[in-house]
Amino acid sequence: MQTIIIVIHLMVVVALVGVVLLQRSEGGGLGIGGGSGFMTARGAANALTRTTAILAVAFFATSLTLSIIARYGEQPIDILDRVPAEDGVPADDGGAGILDELGGAPSPAEPPAETGQPTPSVPTGQ
Template sequence: MSTVLLLIHLMIAIALVGIILLQRSEGGALGIGGGGGGFMTGRSAGNALTKTTAILATCFFITSLLLSILAGRPGGTPTILGPAGEGGLAPIEVPAAPPTSQAPSAPPPTAPPAPAPAAPQTPQPPQSQ
């Protein structure tokens, strides 16, 4: 039921976008578009595109409400977003790594420290005997 309603909703949305793009601009946006005439002239009052837009918009709102009601019912179509037990899929549980009984391994051997630089030797006076 919800799949059929969703497909109808998508077709209405596509038709609504197409009908809106077919309409002529009434002006007022950045000073471009149609000019002259009043707000409700005979041309705009009974325009077929305007009536079609209103009908499609009403159908769009009705299908939106029906889809939201169907999504909120318990036992509805399972989704990945809902929690388990309320129509959603159960979360995936990743098993934990088994505990190791070994002692932690020793750190890797390091190179022996470099010998300290020799201190500069000062010449000693010769010793006499």
């Protein structure tokens, strides 16, 4: 459901940007120029104004719907709810903290592979 609304929201945003760019501005506007065409300047302005208003209402409606879905939809489990606790005292599991529990079992560090070459000795300055 959320994906469908996001797609609709993005289509409305792209259409809104396009309609706003087509509107006549003080300097002439993008795409609307001259006196020829199938619509007069006044008719084009009225149609673009109405289209902008409709798209703006659709934009606000989809934005509010997405925010309501985000607020009341399924929420991820809080990290503090996963901590085993008894009477407010954390469980003692041998010194493992919350970070150890979240990351899973750490993999043991592997020793460097032996290549058969001697290890260079570093002088100690004696």
